[in-house]
Amino acid sequence: MSSNVCKHCTHAACLDVCPTGALFRTEFGTVVVQDDVCNGCGYCVAACPFGVIERRSGPAGARDIGIAQKCTLCYDRLGAGLEPACAKACPTDSIQFGDLDELRERADARVRRLRDDGVEGARLYGHDPEDGVSGTGAFFLLLDEPEVYGLPPDPVVTTRDLPHMFNRAGMAGLALLAGAALAFVGGAPVSGTTAERPDAVGRSAAGGRPDAAGPGGQGRAGRRRTHGGETAMVPPAEFTSYYGRQVVKPAPWKGEIPAYMFAGGLAAGSSLLAAGADLTGREALRRSGRLTALGALGFSMVALVHDLGRPERFLNMMRTVKVTSPMSVGTWILALYGPPAGVAAAAEVAGMVLPRSTAAPLRLLAAAGRPAGVIAGVLAPPVAAYTAVLLSDTATPSWHEAYRELPFVFCGSAAAAAGGLAGAIVPAGQAGPARRLAVGAGSAVGDDAGARLELESACRAFERLGAAADLAGARSELRRFAPAAVVSGLTQREVEVLRLVATGRTNRAIAAELFLSEKTVARHLSSIFAKLDVPSRAAATVYAYEHGLV
Numbered sequence: 001m002s003s004n005v006c007k008h009c010t011h012a013a014c015l016d017v018c019p020t021g022a023l024f025r026t027e028f029g030t031v032v033v034q035d036d037v038c039n040g041c042g043y044c045v046a047a048c049p050f051g052v053i054e055r056r057s058g059p060a061g062a063r064d065i066g067i068a069q070k071c072t073l074c075y076d077r078l079g080a081g082l083e084p085a086c087a088k089a090c091p092t093d094s095i096q097f098g099d100l101d102e103l104r105e106r107a108d109a110r111v112r113r114l115r116d117d118g119v120e121g122a123r124l125y126g127h128d129p130e131d132g133v134s135g136t137g138a139f140f141l142l143l144d145e146p147e148v149y150g151l152p153p154d155p156v157v158t159t160r161d162l163p164h165m166f167n168r169a170g171m172a173g174l175a176l177l178a179g180a181a182l183a184f185v186g187g188a189p190v191s192g193t194t195a196e197r198p199d200a201v202g203r204s205a206a207g208g209r210p211d212a213a214g215p216g217g218q219g220r221a222g223r224r225r226t227h228g229g230e231t232a233m234v235p236p237a238e239f240t241s242y243y244g245r246q247v248v249k250p251a252p253w254k255g256e257i258p259a260y261m262f263a264g265g266l267a268a269g270s271s272l273l274a275a276g277a278d279l280t281g282r283e284a285l286r287r288s289g290r291l292t293a294l295g296a297l298g299f300s301m302v303a304l305v306h307d308l309g310r311p312e313r314f315l316n317m318m319r320t321v322k323v324t325s326p327m328s329v330g331t332w333i334l335a336l337y338g339p340p341a342g343v344a345a346a347a348e349v350a351g352m353v354l355p356r357s358t359a360a361p362l363r364l365l366a367a368a369g370r371p372a373g374v375i376a377g378v379l380a381p382p383v384a385a386y387t388a389v390l391l392s393d394t395a396t397p398s399w400h401e402a403y404r405e406l407p408f409v410f411c412g413s414a415a416a417a418a419g420g421l422a423g424a425i426v427p428a429g430q431a432g433p434a435r436r437l438a439v440g441a442g443s444a445v446g447d448d449a450g451a452r453l454e455l456e457s458a459c460r461a462f463e464r465l466g467a468a469a470d471l472a473g474a475r476s477e478l479r480r481f482a483p484a485a486v487v488s489g490l491t492q493r494e495v496e497v498l499r500l501v502a503t504g505r506t507n508r509a510i511a512a513e514l515f516l517s518e519k520t521v522a523r524h525l526s527s528i529f530a531k532l533d534v535p536s537r538a539a540a541t542v543y544a545y546e547h548g549l550v
């Protein structure tokens with residue numbers, strides 16, 4: 001029989017990541033949850049390498065639903081000078097309590113005795129102060145491998161790699177910032193619907209090879225042998241475990257948390273676009289960026305509070321600042337980012353609703369719009385990147401192992417979501433930077449081929465994890481990109497029409513070749529002219545040659 005109690009780790013991941021300070025180390029060296037401080041975020045559940053902590057479940061409205069629950073080693077009894085109830089009640093003394101060094105000596109002697117009696121597999125688990133959690137306060141005498149009892153063979157405190165995770169997030173955030181800046185480079189300052197210079201369109205992806213390397217080294221990976229399409233030589237593995245128990249508990253988060261992360265990324269990307277648009281005179285892009293940022297931020301907060309169960313639980317995270325907890329760090333990043341994003345959006349709304357008002361508060365708000373928008377833009381990359389650290393700093397193996405790539409995936413996703421949305425709702429004459437941000441952020445991290453940050457990074461993560469099916473899927477998505485066409489926002493049909501225009505075909509010849517009516521070809525042509533911001537067939541032809549479409 002295996003006891004699945006809290007191990008009271010010397011270096012406890014749950015303690016490190018708790019954003020509220022609800023978990024604390026007692027004077028006895030044990031780790032205990034305070035019911036009244038815990039906000040039910042579930043981070044400790046995802047971080048515990050032994051999977052022993054849970055969120056309390058029960059009927060809606062019942063007391064303390066959702067808060068963390070685990071063995072306290074009977075903190076109240078220890079305080080009263082008593083031994084824990086389990087040790088007291090166990091009739092065979094299988095559970096023993098006492099001074100740790102003394103218990104270790106006693107356990108060593110028992111292991112020696114068992115081995116002398118021929119039990120070769122006898123071993124201690126969790127007794128070694130040099131292991132990945134610096135030893136545990138509750139350790140076990142096992143008769144077989146740890147996996148047989150549903151225990152992880154080599155537990156490691158999840159925060160061990162935290163400095164590297166924050167480093168990678170910093171690099172990804174800088175890449176996003178640089179990608180956003182590059183998206184605006186080359187576009188002439190415009191006002192109203194005045195068009196941008198055509199030579200700026202598609203700059204970040206110019207000359208890109210669809211299969212070239214990005215930050216994730218897809219080019220190198222592409223030359224290596226892939227697993228897609230191989231015939232399996234062994235039958236599918238069947239997973240069995242100790243009484244069906246999972247070794248590591250899955251993170252307790254449901255749909256609200258992915259929604260919170262996605263919306264946060266969208267808000268961050270939109271703030272970057274809005275700041276760039278403001279500084280380069282693109283009014284429509286600025287307006288959409290500011291309003292989208294506030295809307296997405298509001299949605300993300302609602303999703304988070306819904307996951308926590310009660311609004312006031314969010315405030316528990318503001319009672320402490322903890323650099324070992326990405327959730328605490330993220331809370332403070334959001335607290336810094338929210339107000340300027342809100343002021344920028346409010347200035348936008350005030351300008352739309354009362355454009356000619358001379359009231360002092362409105363003039364003040366209008367004047368604050370630009371600095372607030374720029375501050376929100378500067379804080380946006382951390383908003384997009386911290387959630388990747390939050391996921392990586394858990395005991396979920398695939399998330400933890402992907403910590404090098406995950407921030408780039410998240411920042412790429414923020415750029416793609418914000419750029420894609422703005423590209424769809426902002427007039428074509430001002431949407432160039434949005435389209436470039438949507439697909440070209442990879443160029444900011446040194447990829448001369450303008451790779452797509454999110455997909456390239458995902459490919460590298462899947463490769464590292466050996467996730468062959470996911471890798472094949474992501475690579476096939478990458479192959480669907482035609483960089484120049486995507487950056488400029490052309491549809492596949494428009495690319496075909498443009499290619500034929502560039503070869504000197506007339507509308508009638510194109511219609512015949514593509515089995516379209518001449519009227520449809522003319523419609524495609526005017527859309528191409530608008531998207532590329534070119535005035536003539538000759539200019540469209542130049543664009544097509546410059547961007548390798550013919």
Ligand code: SF4
Binds near residue numbers: 012013050070
């Ligand atoms: S076993 Fe899990 S819950 Fe217990 S102290 Fe270690 S990390 Fe925390």
Ligand code: SF4
Binds near residue numbers: 018044
């Ligand atoms: S606040 Fe979150 S991390 Fe801390 S004990 Fe409660 S559920 Fe666990």
